[in-house]
Amino acid sequence: MTNTHTLSLLPAVLIGALAFTGCEKQGDTITQAEKTDRAAGVAAPGNAEIKAIAEEGFIYGLPIVMNYAVMYENMIDAKSAEYKAPFNVIYNEHRTFTHKDICFSIP
Numbered sequence: 112m113t114n115t116h117t118l119s120l121l122p123a124v125l126i127g128a129l130a131f132t133g134c135e136k137q138g139d140t141i142t143q144a145e146k147t148d149r150a151a152g153v154a155a156p157g158n159a160e161i162k163a164i165a166e167e168g169f170i171y172g173l174p175i176v177m178n179y180a181v182m183y184e185n186m187i188d189a190k191s192a193e194y195k196a197p198f199n200v201i202y203n204e205h206r207t208f209t210h211k212d213i214c215f216s217i218p
């Protein structure tokens with residue numbers, strides 16, 4: 112890395128360091144919630160439960176993310192090869208689509 116590149120990263124590193132400075136405070140809400148859970152006898156989730164939550168998040172979250180990616184390509188990004196028309200505009204394709212028109216690219 113060049114010296115100028117290192118200097119350009121310095122502000123980002125400093126901001127990141129400052130952002131995480133207070134993460135270990137004893138009075139923050141996460142620490143208080145953990146103490147309350149321990150006092151009430153609520154166990155922290157295990158690896159299997161964490162994995163199940165992550166899988167459910169993936170299963171239910173992926174379709175909406177993919178839908179947004181297609182919407183962005185077709186209606187928002189005017190420089191995209193997949194761009195059709197902006198929202199609330201009727202677009203008429205003057206040819207018949209074939210199997211060659213199917214594109215599953217993700218930005």
